[in-house]
Amino acid sequence: MTDRQNKAKLMGNFFIFIGVLILLVAVTMIFMVIKDNPKNYLTIGAIAVTAIVIFNFYIFKKMVIELIVEIEDNTKMSKLNTKNSNKLEKDMLEVLESIDFLAIRRNKTTREMHEEIERLNNLLKKSSFKQVVADGEVAATSNNDEDDNFIESEKPIIQYESEYGIGDGSKKTISNDGIQFEDPNLESAVREKINKLEGPIYKEDLVDISTLSLSNKNISSLIGLENLIGLQKLDLWKTDIDNIEPLSTLENLVYLRISKTNVVDISPLENLTAIEELYLQETEIEDISVLSKLQNLMYLYLEKTLVKDISSLEELKNLEDLYLWNTPNLDTGTNSPVHKTIKKLESRGCNVIY
CATH class of the missing domain: 1.10.287 (Helix Hairpins)
Incomplete structure (x- = not known):
């Protein structure tokens, strides 16, 4: 013994x-x-x-x-049911070496279940789970690769918080799938922001983030950032990004700086109608027609861009400051369409610097 x-x-x-x-x-x-x-x-x-x-x-x-x-x-045990236990016993899991099926009790909070799934992920590195069941629902399954055994997918396991006497009773389906960031430097910045240096990052970890500065960081991809739906201020100055499609879901943004980046296409900003302050300086952006949709825009910075046509800005009734200086492709001559747009904006009280 x-x-x-x-x-x-x-x-x-x-x-x-x-x-x-x-x-x-x-x-x-x-x-x-x-x-x-x-x-x-x-x-x-x-x-x-x-x-x-x-x-x-x-x-x-x-x-x-x-x-x-x-x-x-009995290390060859194939099934274990601990559903009658209030907590998933850590000591139980640590001794398992060859088990295919584990039944656990769904916990009172999603975060507790997340912690237990994290523990299972670590356990799967040395055991052979193929299925984890929470109150009859499949919570997780592992792949069949003998050399790399880990939880591959996790279904939503809590649908109504009110079912367990917590929360406001609103319908919520929370997935246990961790957020995937394509760029490790972006992931590192997010982890630092939420003070979670290891383990999976879940959507519920990100809900309280309202500001995020990624300026001057070696970031080339924003994939994963689409999950920060509560974000209001985002600074991407001097990064290596060239695609801002992940920003298209961030409808709470009021401040966005993508200056000095490789961005050319700003069409993903079309539905971000809450934006009030937008910095696009020192980019190769040419087409800004999409900005006509941003009716709350108050401050717009277009210095050192390749913009030629600013007629779409006439639609912006709340525009207060427009910066156009050192924009080589912009013809501001007295009889030019650009000059007429500038005068129209100035007549409404907009301060245009060119």
Whole structure:
């Protein structure tokens, strides 16, 4: 028998001893109460119920210990059901080496389940789980690659928080799938922002991020950033990005700086109508027609771009400041269409610098 098994046996016996001792104390107290006041049923009942509850707790702990020993003695076990346990027993999982199926109890919060799935991910590196079930629903499955066994996909396992007496009762389907960032430097910046240096990043980890500065970082891809739907201010100055498609879902953005990047196409900004301040300087952007949709835009910076036509800006009734200086392709001559647009904007109180 291993040292771990011996320790488990001793702990199990200790829990039984404590449970029996508590029962004896309770019986003694009941006899004393009966002797002094035979009709004090309330006190007698309270002592009895308390003793039974505590005794059952220690019996349960003993059963857990014995289960661990049983698992160690039977490393070829193919199934394990711990659904009657309030928590996924960490000690149980640590001894599993060759098990195909695990049934666990769905927890009160999604975050607790996430933590347990993370634990399972670590466990799968040394065991052979093929399926994890939470309250009858498949929570996770691993691939069949013998050399690389890990949880490959996880289904949503909580649909209504109200079902468990938490939250505001609104319908929510929360996936346990971790967010994938294509650029490791972007992932590193997000991890630093949420103070989570390791483990999967989930959508619920990102909901409170309202500002994010990625300026002057070696970032070339924004894939994954589309999940920061609460983002209001984003600074991408002096990055290596050339595609801003992931920003198309960030409808709460009010401030965006993509100056000094490789971006040429800004069409993904079309639906970001909350934007008030937009920096596009020192890019090779030519077509800004999409900006006519951004009716809340107040401050626009187009210096050192390749813009030729600014007529679309006439649609922006709230524009207060427009910066056009050092824009070589822009013809601002007295009779040019650009000059006419500038005068029209100025007549509405917009400050145009060119």
